[in-house]
Amino acid sequence: MRIIHISDLHAGAWLKSASAYFDKRVVGATHFCMRRRNVHDWSLVAPAVQQIRTLAPDIVVCTGDLASVSQPCEFEQAREALAALAADQRFEFVYIPGNHDAYVHNSACNRALHETFRALNRNRWSLDDLPTSIDLGTVRFLIVNEACPTFLLSARGRVTTAAEAWLRNECEQPDVIEGRRRLVLVSHWPIADQHGRELTWLRRCGNNLFLRELLMSGRLSISLCGHIHTGFRRDEAGGGCEVCAGSLTSTGKFSVIDYNAIENKVSQRWLDVYGESTPLDPPLDVDGRVPAS
Ligand SMILES: [Fe+2]
Incomplete structure (x- = not known):
């Protein structure tokens, strides 16, 4: 199974409504203009989308922060850019929000996030339906929303108690314990950084330490996340691994995982957006129950 992440x-964070000047957006937009604008290159998105569609993925996952300060125009820009991935029926496409997508308590921003979530996820779910899952053969993708508006200068998220109970229950199923079903977590925040350390208090996801235990025990096979702009892969001694894709628009790279679910073997690499000649092996599609794309 091939997973592209x-x-x-x-x-771009452009303040187009008067209300934006009276909440956290004005700080975020200032930060964007002073720093992020020089770091993120939106022109990398189109060639990435084009290249991803040629790589025969079984599923494409976007782990959030489409926007900078949740403005409706940012979501519109992102929806348009990712439309070809959301429309391509040869593979699944999943998007979950990050903290920059749920930046403020503002009805227009909130509505834009909900509409974008629905559209990019092919009208399968509304944001309120999360957590939820999709199965590809013997692999179950656990889709969790950790993002909610928070206070100024905070980039925190939270796993709700309801989501925790749901995740624990998924991990305790006999098929998972006996290795007949593999679990892949899809969320925005890394469970830990590249070296296994907790993120700083202002940047971490609250109530997610139990996920580390589930990853270290191998109940979760893979955790897919973003939030940190330099991508990394961290292998846990117990068998699970975490892959942070990094920022597509600042690194010009995306992550490709060829996952052999039977052997629980993860082959992961980053591809350059413009690396059209990058050699890529055929997918390790040894799980016969995974439909061919
Ligand atoms: Fe983030």
């Missing part, structure tokens, strides 16, 4: 696109 993008994250942290950060569309």
Whole structure:
């Protein structure tokens, strides 16, 4: 099974409504203009989308932060840019929000996030339906929303108690314990950084330490996340691994995972957006129950 993973696109933060000047957006937009604008190159998105569609993925995952300050125009920009991935029926496409997508308590921003979530996820779910899952053969993708508006200068998220109970229950199923079903977590925040350390208090996801235990025990096979702009892969001693895709628009790279679910073997690499000649092996599609794309 081939999983392609993008994250942290950060569309341009232009304040187009008066209310934006009276909440956290004005700080975020200032930060964008002073720094992020020089770091994120939106022109990398189109060639990435084009290249991803040629790589025969079974599923494409976007782990959030499409926007910078949740403005409706940012979501519009992102929806348009990712439309070809959302429309391509040869593979699944999943998007979950990051903290920059749920930036403020503002009805227009909130509505834009909900509409974008629905559209990019092919009208399968509304944001309120999360957590939810999709199965590809013997692999179950656990899709969790950790993002909610928070206070100024905070980039925190939270796993709700309801989501925790749901995740624990998924991990305790006999098929998972006996290795007949593999679990892949799709969320925005890394469970830990590249070296296994907790993220700083202002940047971490609250109530997610139990996920580390589930990853270290191998109940979760893979955790796919974003939030940190430099991508990494961290292997846990117990068998699980975490892959942070990094920022597509700042690194010009996306992550490709060829996952042999039977052997629980993860082959992961980053591809350059413009690396059209990058040699890529055929997918390790040894799970016969995974439909061919
Ligand atoms: Fe983030």
